[in-house]
Amino acid sequence: MTKNVISAMDVHMDKTIDALRKEFQKIRTGRASTALLDDVKIDYYGNPSPLSQVATLAVPEARTITIQPWEAKMIPIIEKAIMNANLGLTPANDGKVIRLNLPPLTEERRKDIVKQLKKMGEESKVALRNIRRDAIDDLKKLEKDKKISEDDLKRAEKEVQDHTDKHVAKVDEVVAHKEKEVMEV
Template sequence: MKKAVEATQRAFNTIRTGRANASLLDRVTVEYYGAPTPLKSLASISTPDASTLTIQPFDPNTLGLIEKAISTSDVGLTPNNDGTVVRLNIPPLTKERRQEFVKMAGKYAEEGRVSVRNIRRDAIDSVRKQEKSGDLSEDESRDLQDQIQKITDKYTAKVDELLEAKEKDIMTV
């Protein structure tokens, strides 16, 4: 369940908030020597100010490939190549765009909650099988199921807290 919450946090990190953040480019992969390679492996990404990302490739020959990968990705930013680095200017978000990002964050949060509930279902099924086979008494089974539900509630609450923080971050102008 902890991993499901962490995966939700990583998904939230890929949503733009109007400020430059290197994690916006986490999902970008570059076709490098015929293999999809994460952008982080090919370049250093820095944020010189709140509205700019700079990407300094380790190999200058990959500059065009990086620019192309960013253009075709779902990041929604246009790269500017000055011959040595790629710059991404992050425009301020409109109210409508912010609301779209809040909806996207809500979708990611729901996926996280569903994955936590799937883990709960698997754990409860396992306890019920042990009860059926006689390894656990009915009372022990019920106690374990209650504990599993409490843990599930705790982790879904964590996902909700992450969502609330991300929504606040997105809507802050």
């Protein structure tokens, strides 16, 4: 019984860390990544569609993203969507391909991004602690319903805390890795 609660908690905690990693991919660092454009939606014949479904995205150089629309008439629509997305990038096109050049980050901007990363890391840790609290509540309910003994409850609570500590350490690791990437010149 306690194993079910702990494994469900582990799954939730892993999803929290995966969500943090996905959010970090969207944060602009010194190098180009097509993940920056994941949230850009294009009005494609009246349907809001992800940019990756109307064009080919590529990173030919460290600071450049190219967008090759499947239809040339989509270029102005894609450029407008990128401008409206507030990415701080200005699209340039040659009639066939849109290029996004990522300017190098200033030291001040890097420090702001690191603050943002740490804040996101803290929010993830809060989420992990909430998941831990819910798991412990579930365990206490099992004990109250006489499905596990008090000793089993204490052992399971310790195991829950151990798993939580491991996941908090993973969050710290993910934040440190992204911070290193951002501060790299």
